[in-house]
Amino acid sequence: MAASQVNATRMELTRQKKKLVTAEKGHRLLKDKRDELMRQFMDLVRENMELRKKVEKGIQNANRNFVLAKAGMSEEALRTALMTPKQEVYLKSGKKNVMSVDIPVFDWTTRTSDKNDIYSYGYAFTSSDLDGAVYSLSEVFPDMLKLAEVEKSCQLMASEIEKTRRRVNALEHVIIPETREHIRYISNKLDENERSTQVRLMKVKDMVLQDAHHYQE
Template identity: 75%
Template sequence: MAVKQVNPTRMELSRLKKKLNTATRGHKLLKDKRDELMRRFLEMVRENRALRMKVEEQIRQANSNFVLAKSSMSDETLKAALLAPKQEVYVSTSYRNVMSVDIPVFKTDTRTPDPNDIYSYGFAFTSADLDDAVKSLSDVLPDLIKLAEIEKSCQLMADEIEKTRRRVNALEHVMIPETQEQIRYITRKLDENERSTQTRLMKVKDMMLQQAHGY
């Protein structure tokens, strides 16, 4: 590995050793964070898969109910029944922090508290199949909102895992080895300088001894 230009001094050596110590601690913390993110991400993925299967089955059943309702009612009657809905649903968003990731939390609220307001029509000229269809769509809504929340959370967690993985790799394969090599380089240089200094001192001592003995 090519060593970046560094000043081979004891002060620089001390600075690099502190940098290596910080990078090593940071590498461990990031690895622990990455592993915990992966654990929570996999939990969310499993929850997402199960909830998606449930929602898809609920929507399939709702569609079947609407097909039955349409077969027992005229198009005009069906359109008139659903023309002016009485109920409205509002979705608000807040966030919770999970391993430095802001995970969305969706909360629903209705315009009126009456659960029967999902039916925007009278029951005299409509079929029970339409009631079942409207009820099944109303029942699937909370799970659908929850599914959207989990899928967005999975996406955000996956992005954070990728960023953390890149930081771990940068420390593990670039910064730490590079700093270690710089420390070895400076240590070698300092050792060489110390040996050279000792050699010079020994030569000076020999010269002084020779002069003292009149050689």
């Protein structure tokens, strides 16, 4: 809105001044929020990189053991060994609010606490490489869930940072300068009106005094 379109009244001046105070306060709060979001986002990015390296290494180990197991066992025996899982995993998803961002939280439990229940086959007709592959996958599974949680959190944080950045820029480069311009325009207009009023009053006073003087004569 152009300054010339603002009503040059004292009520409007008061409203614009209140708007400026609110905008400046909001600008400070949003800048603090953006900075804190950036700090936590960088922490998540570092955690994400470490988890990804760990998960990729675990999956590589599992794949290597599966290749060795497949080389030492027939395809039918391998398929039969892995056909019926023994252990079950129950996954619960929740949310945690961080700087007004709802990031996911994953929690998981297994049907039994026995670590050997990850092996759904007997040991007589399978190779130790298959045991190593299954064990590697079971070990990397918690890190895979944590990686999914952290990566999604990074995406949500990045989106919130971008929205906050746009709001900060809008306040800093549009709303606050525009409001200050409105205040300056209204103040100048009111001062100009006041000077015009004083000039008119002085002229009226001179006219009254002049008429009074002629009357006395």
